[in-house]
Amino acid sequence: MNEEINFEKNFVQLKELLKNNEINEFRESFLNHHLYDQSRFFLSLDPVERLEFYNLMSPKEIADIFDLFDSDDIDINPFVDEMSKEYLGEIFDSIYSDNAADLLANLEPETMKEILDSMDAEESTEVKRILHYDDETAGAIMTTEFVSIVANQTVRSAMTVLKAQAEEAETIYYVYVIDSQNRLLGVISLRALITSHDDTLISDIYNDHIIKLDVNEDQEKIAQYFRDYDLLAIPVVDTDNKLIGIVTVDDIIDVIDEEAASDYSGLAGVDTEDVSQNPWQAASKRLPWLIALLFLGMGTASLINHFDSLVSKASILAVFISLITGTAGNAGTQSLAVAVRRLAIRDEDKKNSLMTMILSELITGLITGLVTGITIFIVVSIWKHNMILGIAVGTAMFCAITVANLAGSLIPILMEKLGFDPAVASGPFISTMSDLTSVFIYFNIASLFIHYFN
Amino acid sequence: MNEEINFEKNFVQLKELLKNNEINEFRESFLNHHLYDQSRFFLSLDPVERLEFYNLMSPKEIADIFDLFDSDDIDINPFVDEMSKEYLGEIFDSIYSDNAADLLANLEPETMKEILDSMDAEESTEVKRILHYDDETAGAIMTTEFVSIVANQTVRSAMTVLKAQAEEAETIYYVYVIDSQNRLLGVISLRALITSHDDTLISDIYNDHIIKLDVNEDQEKIAQYFRDYDLLAIPVVDTDNKLIGIVTVDDIIDVIDEEAASDYSGLAGVDTEDVSQNPWQAASKRLPWLIALLFLGMGTASLINHFDSLVSKASILAVFISLITGTAGNAGTQSLAVAVRRLAIRDEDKKNSLMTMILSELITGLITGLVTGITIFIVVSIWKHNMILGIAVGTAMFCAITVANLAGSLIPILMEKLGFDPAVASGPFISTMSDLTSVFIYFNIASLFIHYFN
Structure with missing residues (x-):
């Protein structure tokens, strides 16, 4: 893809703008790139350049980049050391809770605690809850940013709720239908919402035959559900059938990769993924x-x-x-x-x-x-x-x-x-x-x- | 998942309804299930039950089930032999073009030709085009059912186009922006569309920094783009940058599985996927x-x-x-x-x-x-x-x-x-x-x- 090669060339240009502190030009050019490319640019910076970079970006914009990092691949410790705990708190408030938990779990316990303390109370509670679940279960890979609605409303009012939550939610393409006790009743896709009449009642059109995951479900089994059912997300419920999160397809691709790599490494008797080592x-x-x-x-x-x-x-x-x-x-x-x-x-x-x-x-x-x-x-x-x-x-x-x-x-x-x-x-x-x-x-x-x- | 076990029990009940030719009860209960479960029910039928089943279902409903079949896993030859070519033509008209091509490629050349001839002219042209591309390239795994719009219109009119195409398209969550020559200009997500004001011009809000695939791109490379960029679909263009299809994330999960399985099999010196054999x-x-x-x-x-x-x-x-x-x-x-x-x-x-x-x-x-x-x-x-x-x-x-x-x-x-x-x-x-x-x-x-x- 030629885009990609051009972007490599743009690194030089972007770094020039950053160095000369040309705030507007830099931000306009940088933010126009796809997040993955933004993250590659960020990773190419040296410590001095990074300090300049933090000055030009909002915590939310840095959070979007951090959202792409997987703690298996990238060590964020150097970046964390460069920032104040308050700034970090704001960044982690904006990272999806599953990713925030993944990144925090790989910091020093002391640092993790400081960041959690600097975070918004509600956000940090969610992250702590995810940190609490066993590795490789639905609870550990789920995100808590999803859209849920109650059944006794019209498509029109549901769309209003959805638009209001669109900024925060990791996916808005499935909307989960719950009762007043937060128990999961069913699901409706955005596709169904936008093709239904505005006055239709959600209770008449949502799908109650829902595929859902227990919070302790093993990630390999979850991957199997995604393969079989071709879904973009699957809701996660606790033992009372209360909706507590969703697992999205992009996280599952990482799981499938991990599982395949570990099978392959097992057969060879060597960890084949750690290829960067000397x-x-x-x-x-x-x-x-x-x-x-x-x-x-x-x-x-x-x-x-x-x-x-x-x-x-x-x-x-x-x-x-x-x-x-x-x-x-x-x-x-x-x-x-x-x-x-x-x-x-x-x-x-x-x-x-x-x-x-x-x-x-x-x-x-x-x-x-x-x-x-x-x-x-x-x-x-x-x-x-x-x-x-x-x-x-x-x-x-x-x-x-x-x-x-x-x-x-x-x-x-x-x-x-x-x-x-x-x-x-x-x-x-x-x-x-x-x-x-x-x-x-x-x-x-x-x-x-x-x-x-x- | 208890749903699943219940469904296994439902098989018996559903077969009873089918046997007694209780059309409405059967259809209502059956169609309420997720497509993957429908497909499992279908695969559990014997030839006599299948003939009864075909009588109760529309070609479109059978197409939805066939859409889930992968020719590597399921041999559709027995089903094809049971149906008339006209009925098959109608079924294949409704299957997404990438899946239709995959299934047809594994039939006898003679049968394939007959089905293609019974299909709608436009649909069969699309399928033939996909059949034409090399295995394991973007062309072979893409679908041609996507939503595209021109840039010089408002969000309101774009939503009208989208709703009209929603039934047919494999995904409506990304809408591709093209010029009058069908050249790809950019993309806009449904999320962006529904959170934008109705009178906003598409040309003002679409993202022109687009990740796209050449039609000959290798599927392993494509999987890498999905991993890196966390996208739900990536557009496919020809050498003139004309938009000819999209690759969706569910197809890529199959590709990642295939590639992992072939690496694993290679290392062991045996095809580990063919496990059903005696x-x-x-x-x-x-x-x-x-x-x-x-x-x-x-x-x-x-x-x-x-x-x-x-x-x-x-x-x-x-x-x-x-x-x-x-x-x-x-x-x-x-x-x-x-x-x-x-x-x-x-x-x-x-x-x-x-x-x-x-x-x-x-x-x-x-x-x-x-x-x-x-x-x-x-x-x-x-x-x-x-x-x-x-x-x-x-x-x-x-x-x-x-x-x-x-x-x-x-x-x-x-x-x-x-x-x-x-x-x-x-x-x-x-x-x-x-x-x-x-x-x-x-x-x-x-x-x-x-x-x-x-």
Whole structure:
């Protein structure tokens, strides 16, 4: 997009205006940009430029920029340190409550408290309430800025309420219908409002078949509702069915990204999202896993050591160690990835679906093991002119793959049963585990045939 | 959500009404449900029930259900076979053009042509145009049902246009401003429209700093714009800046899911999305990869075979084969996953970022290799009371990890340079490749020290 490239060039021009303190020219040009581009400009400023910038902007305008920041990506501590607590209070008053809670949660407790104290009482209560909910639940990602109306009024009066709240609300495209106790009755879209006659009663046209979220609903499940129902926002209710917030689609896109990234990182055994780090930091993140797996791998080494006399007698056995462990590891990784995905999209109502999954993976393991085993039997028999060796290697391959397949599906299921996210079961872990069982199987089978190898 | 469970129970009741041909009761109860639930009910019907269902519903009502289907998940062929071409034509007239194109593209060419011929001329032209664009581009996922207005009119007249088009448009929350040549000038949100005075001129209030997509823009890039700018829809223009469609946020959620699933599948070396398949199908999907990697693994086996005399002399060497190949494979998988993510989010303007990536991964490999190498040196020296063996294994480990890290980042970069999706480079492939190099390094280093091992 050429817009974008032009904007990069505009940075220089904007910075010039800022430096020369050309207030009106700067503000006109700057505010004409999309908020995301404004935020990129802001992030490109050095501390001196930022102080000039704060002078030219209102707290509300800075709040709009902060609203785009995600605490996972951007550390606002340097900016917070540059501003007075009063100014910060005004900024945080204008940030949507879900984003304000996210940003505040990543500051020092002391700083967070000071900012909350400087905020408007009503706003800070809402933010505190969100801070209170568990991470990754509806309560933690919802915003409290939405439009609600009572049912016994006309479209005309509802539109008046909506216009009055339009400035504050995160979305005005869904209007929630509540009773006098703030209990959620239904929803009406702005599309329906503007296409209805002004004198129509809301009670006659609102949709009472509403999709809603419990405040403790897990964010992965919420993402599923957005996928299924193609909604722009979903209301959040407490145990009394009182409307306390809404989750909007833009927040859910971030959730979907996060979940996908964490599944991917889990499979690889490394946090792939933290890509800005330097090699030292990267190494320090990867080493714990590598060293832990190294010690697990020492188990395999001890096992081979245990069969040392076998290898001394027939050094040909060493030739197939890495082939069998490698292939079983590959099969286990495939099985693991499929199991993790199945668990994620599984219909939880179906009680016996876990058994079906395990059984299905066992059969898949048997089939792939059989085909791979026969293949390697043929290859080894021809290569080494030794069918007995072929049978030993082929049988070991068959057993090792079947076991690896089963382990690949059992381990994530086990993790879920134990209350962990099954996606953290990593490919490297499965491969290393499977090395151990494969070697065990291989040498036990080989020891049966040892007299035919030399 | 209790709604959902209740709805499952309602299935039985609804089917009863359908069976007894209680037209009004059925329609009232059915149409009161959310479209996604309607679609689930529809999918639960058997062929006989479906024929009764078609009798009670209008083509438009069936179109609303079809609009939720994604051809990747649902095969509409059985439904298409049950209906007359005229009825189908009416249904497809009412489906949003992007979804219609998606569903039609997965029918037999003959059937597709018949349906297109039965459709309204204007609608079928739009669908044909979308069918024409490359998969995974803006053109292929855009819809042509949007609201556009000219700039020289008031808010009042714009609202009249909008209300008239509200029924047809996929979203009415953004209204696009065009000139007399249909060239895109800017955008105005419905929020801005309803909070502006009726007599205000559109030309005074629309936003001309617009984010737009070229019709050939790749869908992964489009997803990035939605993430960055938090928009509900983005307009699509042709090379003359003429407005030809919009991409909406619900379509992009599907794209983000698809991309994440394909990255995940790539890393595992298996298509993890096709989870409905039976064990035979699953095995037939996984075997090609496993067998291909088995033959690559045969390279490693031949290499060990080549060093047979070394193993005969010192069977202790066999003990560390799987430890070194396994650990290097784990390091390579980590490096691969990080490289794939970095390539996906890389700023393409930065010319030398590839070089930086490779260099950074090399240094990370050196550090992790050094730490792991020293660890295994200590372990082996103590365990085997043989420092020379410790040095050999430690050095081999250090070299093997460094090479695996480098390969893990080079292979996806190479794939991208060759025009492939770097995400298809799989963990199992890297592990198997790395087995080969690790064994090569290990035995060459071991052969230098062979006289000290017994």
